Amino acid sequence: MKLSRRTRGVAAIAGAASIALLATACSTGGDSGGDGEDITLTVTTFGTFGYDDLYQEYEAANPGVKIEATNIDTGGNARTDAFTKIAAGSGLSDVVAIEEGWLGAIMEVSDQFVDLTEYGIEDRKGDWVDWKYEQATDADGRVIGYGTDIGPTGLCYNGPAFAAAGLPTDREEVAALLEGDWAHYFEVGAQYTAATGKAWYDHSGFVWNSMVNQLDEGYYTADGELNVEDNAELRDLFGLLGAATEGGQSAAQAAWDWNGGKSFVDGTFATFVCPGWMLGVVQGQVEAGGGDASTGWDFADVFPGGAGNWGGAWLSIPETSQHKEEAAKLADWLTQPEQQVKQSKAAGNFPSTLGAQEELASAAEPNEFFNGAPTGAILATRAEGVKAQFKGADDSVIQENVFGPPLQALDRGEVDTAAAWDQAIELLHELVEE
Structure with a gap:
């Protein structure tokens, strides 16, 4: 595993926490999955993401898929949680929200996340403001995140x-x-x-x-x-x-x-x-x-x-996910312009897709x-x-x-x-x- 050049303090926290995590870590994917089988997708976000109603909408449109969501209170605590689990080699959810402030550290372990070009994200490149897509592209040209907000x-x-x-x-x-x-x-x-x-x-x-x-x-x-x-x-x-x-x-x-x-x-x-x-x-x-x-x-x-x-996030799929394809479908759907408009109304954030931005600007709905x-x-x-x-x-x-x-x-x-x-x-x- 390629390890990040992180701070001494964070590395120490991750190392200590991983000992306990190794004893308690469970499989990230829920059910075993497979064609025609019910699966459980785990998702970890932080702060105020506004996804609760969208999760229900996705489950209703995709029978057999259940979403188990965890929301961590702050981006800083989410960072510690993510790096603790990366250090342990297990425990990350099928879909993980990554915050802009620690994306640079994630990019140093980008090989621990799925290259989303394998799931067609390049076809959506024009959906986002250009710098949002580029931020989640590593030095090898691998894209590891679907942009959520800016x-x-x-x-x-x-x-x-x-x-x-x-x-x-x-x-x-x-x-x-x-x-x-x-x-x-x-x-x-x-x-x-x-x-x-x-x-x-x-x-x-x-x-x-x-x-x-x-x-x-x-x-x-x-x-x-x-x-x-x-x-x-x-x-x-x-x-x-x-x-x-x-x-x-x-x-x-x-x-x-x-x-x-x-x-x-x-x-x-x-x-x-x-x-x-x-x-x-x-x-x-x-x-x-x-x-x-x-x-x-x-x-x-x-x-x-x-x-x-200030801020913004991406949805990424860890290599440890047992349901990479289904996780990518969910992350892709959550970041489509239509869903980003709904997310913005629920959480007050601002979308990274051009279509959603244009809709919010033209609607000018009073808050x-x-x-x-x-x-x-x-x-x-x-x-x-x-x-x-x-x-x-x-x-x-x-x-x-x-x-x-x-x-x-x-x-x-x-x-x-x-x-x-x-x-x-x-x-x-x-x-x-x-």
Whole structure:
């Protein structure tokens, strides 16, 4: 088996977990399958995918096929789960969702996944935005993923919070107010914080990720070289964010934990970075916190610094699947434009197929939860100019484990910006192999 050059930390986690996994791992395919026999297809996704109704629709149209679905809470935990099972040599589902942030690491073990050109994916190449298809193509020309969504990003904001600060609440006026670079976004944030005494954004980590994703080259250069320590552009952006955080603009929330959703309801912060898939997260958090559409969250056609892509996923078929052909049929069907439109309506994400994008843009259906905002049409606009940034093998680990802890400490006021940067570089040397 070809092993990835992953971080020492992740490799250690995978190795330790695989010991337990080897003792408990079960067959990935369910029933033995075969012509005319009933089969069970296992699927693992993460976050908010919006597939539940589609699974039922597929089962109804394909008698004899049963889908057993597992959804992991976050992409980071899904990454650990996938690499633990790859290290163990068993346990992966028949269909596995892969997140953009760790696709680079998956590409280093791409031979562990089925080459989908053997199942006709080349006939669909024109369905997707070109860079989505290319991202899942390895150095040998093997295509290992059916594209699901992409992550063009707009800005979620809370109307009542804006009103309390004397800021406009109409989404077109908000877009005009916030048009500009990150420095301008933080300038408005300083005004908001001064007027209300409350935070502008939920925590620095998500803002940082959005800033990095807009660069031509992020944590890696386009040719795969690590690009952090001596990256002046990255350091300048970190300083800009740090100054805003030190100025009280961060609500110091933990990533993926907003006080059980209550922080989305009680006015703890006013803005939230929203790639398409995050709209479903916002709605889920508001509802978990006891709120509803009247809580006042809206979605504006604007984003600091311009176009950017955060996230997106693919459906892949591991070589260990006992039902490769049927798994490929399911993954192909789930990623057809018709299904991507349904997925978008269920999860709020934005499709990677051109046909689905065009349908959402033309329909401009109001999203009642976000004050009637035509979220699909807005995301279609936000997708203009988006290009895929090269993601290296340790990209998601750098984001979460290298920059995550220092930014959390900065949010809590335990370190200043300079110390947070130094801490990140120390973690980089510790966790990421040069």
